[in-house]
Amino acid sequence: MDKFIIHGGKKLSGKVSVSGAKNSSLALMPATLLNTGENVIYNTPEVNDIYTMIKLLSHIGVETEFKNHTLRLNTKKIVSQEAPYEHVKKMRASVYVLGPLLARYGYAKVSLPGGCAWGPRPINLHLEAMKKLGAVVDLDEGYIVAKASKLIGGKINFDVSSVGATGNALMAAVLAKGTTLITNAAIEPEITLLADDLVKMGAKIDGIGTTTIEIEGVDELTACDIENIPDRIEAGTLLIAAAITQSKIELDNVKTEHLDSLLNKIEMSGVKLFNQNDKIIADAENLCPDSVDVTTSVYPGFPTDMQAQWIAYMSLAEGTSKVTDAIYHDRFNHVPELIRLGANIEVVNNSAIVKGVKGLKGAKVMSTDLRASACLVLAGLAAEGITEVLRIYHLDRGYQKIEEKLKTLGADIQRVTTSEF
Numbered sequence: 417m418d419k420f421i422i423h424g425g426k427k428l429s430g431k432v433s434v435s436g437a438k439n440s441s442l443a444l445m446p447a448t449l450l451n452t453g454e455n456v457i458y459n460t461p462e463v464n465d466i467y468t469m470i471k472l473l474s475h476i477g478v479e480t481e482f483k484n485h486t487l488r489l490n491t492k493k494i495v496s497q498e499a500p501y502e503h504v505k506k507m508r509a510s511v512y513v514l515g516p517l518l519a520r521y522g523y524a525k526v527s528l529p530g531g532c533a534w535g536p537r538p539i540n541l542h543l544e545a546m547k548k549l550g551a552v553v554d555l556d557e558g559y560i561v562a563k564a565s566k567l568i569g570g571k572i573n574f575d576v577s578s579v580g581a582t583g584n585a586l587m588a589a590v591l592a593k594g595t596t597l598i599t600n601a602a603i604e605p606e607i608t609l610l611a612d613d614l615v616k617m618g619a620k621i622d623g624i625g626t627t628t629i630e631i632e633g634v635d636e637l638t639a640c641d642i643e644n645i646p647d648r649i650e651a652g653t654l655l656i657a658a659a660i661t662q663s664k665i666e667l668d669n670v671k672t673e674h675l676d677s678l679l680n681k682i683e684m685s686g687v688k689l690f691n692q693n694d695k696i697i698a699d700a701e702n703l704c705p706d707s708v709d710v711t712t713s714v715y716p717g718f719p720t721d722m723q724a725q726w727i728a729y730m731s732l733a734e735g736t737s738k739v740t741d742a743i744y745h746d747r748f749n750h751v752p753e754l755i756r757l758g759a760n761i762e763v764v765n766n767s768a769i770v771k772g773v774k775g776l777k778g779a780k781v782m783s784t785d786l787r788a789s790a791c792l793v794l795a796g797l798a799a800e801g802i803t804e805v806l807r808i809y810h811l812d813r814g815y816q817k818i819e820e821k822l823k824t825l826g827a828d829i830q831r832v833t834t835s836e837f
């Protein structure tokens with residue numbers, strides 16, 4: 417098992433490039449199950465969740481080759497329509513194979529994911545959507561078994577906006593007979609990219625990028641190549657790294673239009689931002705950041721995947737801020753760890769009340785999930801002395817060698833193999 421040892425207090429400077437987005441890749445990869453041929457996804461990040469999805473798709477029969485961020489997926493020899501528990505328990509996004517397998521093969525058996533580190537994350541909306549398209553869905557020994565000789569277009573209205581359920585519904589509806597209308601669809605950039613990808617395969621979709629999507633089912637889809645988008649959460653995490661260390665850095669390969677709400681909050685805290693095409697410069701030199709409240713919401717609102725990093729930043733701001741997570745009410749496992757570093761934070765219902773302190777002091781802390789790990793790394797960069805972040809396998813699920821990027825920027829961070837758990 418690996419941990420990070422961070423000698424905090426170093427200023428950052430220079431330039432790094434943001435990797436491709438994990439969460440869009442995790443939708444684009446299973447979407448290839450809808451066709452028969454060789455698909456290519458460019459700009460795929462080399463992170464463990466991608467390797468988990470590769471293993472799952474290989475089990476299903478997809479032949480893959482992954483080199484230099486180019487992922488080739490050949491779907492000519494599908495041998496199974498099953499997502500076993502061993503894969504799904506590692507990564508909930510495995511559920512993305514449900515829609516395409518059902519649509520293409522009339523059958524899918526997918527292990528039901530259990531709870532996640534910060535509480536329940538149901539998939540009822542995914543299953544309801546499949547039923548609306550005519551599938552019969554049963555639960556058998558911990559597995560969802562979905563069947564339909566041919567899916568039939570239908571009306572799907574999501575009570576709650578869901579990235580994953582919208583993705584699954586889209587992937588099922590493109591091969592359904594007739595028209596499907598999805599209302600209250602998610603409009604996260606990762607879903608918009610998925611819809612664009614499906615259109616490249618030959619799907620007929622109207623309303624892409626809006627909350628009302630109309631799909632006219634087609635008989636078959638063809639393989640295609642697609643360029644992945646940059647990871648907006650990695651970009652946001654690196655911007656906070658500059659802000660929390662009072663530094664000036666430049667990021668390449670950024671789509672700033674995907675980051676509007678976060679950039680707005682970063683500017684409100686006092687950081688100067690300069691955008692140019694696909695670059696952004698964050699200048700936080702000599703900054704004494706102001707406290708800024710945030711409430712997470714669906715896109716284009718402030719992302720829940722940046723909530724933990726924002727709390728780390730606000731723990732060193734002037735004054736008190738309230739950080740509310742309206743998407744995942746219990747996603748606060750990072751707070752007790754930040755308190756070990758000297759932060760003053762109280763969680764009340766789904767809000768963290770963060771009273772800014774003058775400084776944090778290094779300590780051993782433990783990662784509990786992907787974004788919590790990123791938050792602890794950020795806090796460690798700013799803390800005085802040595803911070804050890806344990807269990808960084810969580811971080812490796814979604815950040816491509818973040819320590820290398822931080823080192824390029826001048827941080828003192830080492831990855832060390834340890835027997836500590």
Ligand code: EPU
Nearest residue numbers: 439442509537538539540541542576578579580721743786
């Ligand atoms: N929800 C339901 N029922 C469902 C599905 C979702 O009640 O069937 C609720 C959830 O409990 C939550 C809300 O709907 O309160 C939104 O969840 P959503 O379905 O949008 O989340 P997801 O698709 O499971 C993706 C990302 C997450 C990110 C969320 C929210 C992927 C692979 N994962 O999850 O990313 O937090 O959207 O933006 O795209 C991460 O990268 O660290 C991560 C957790």
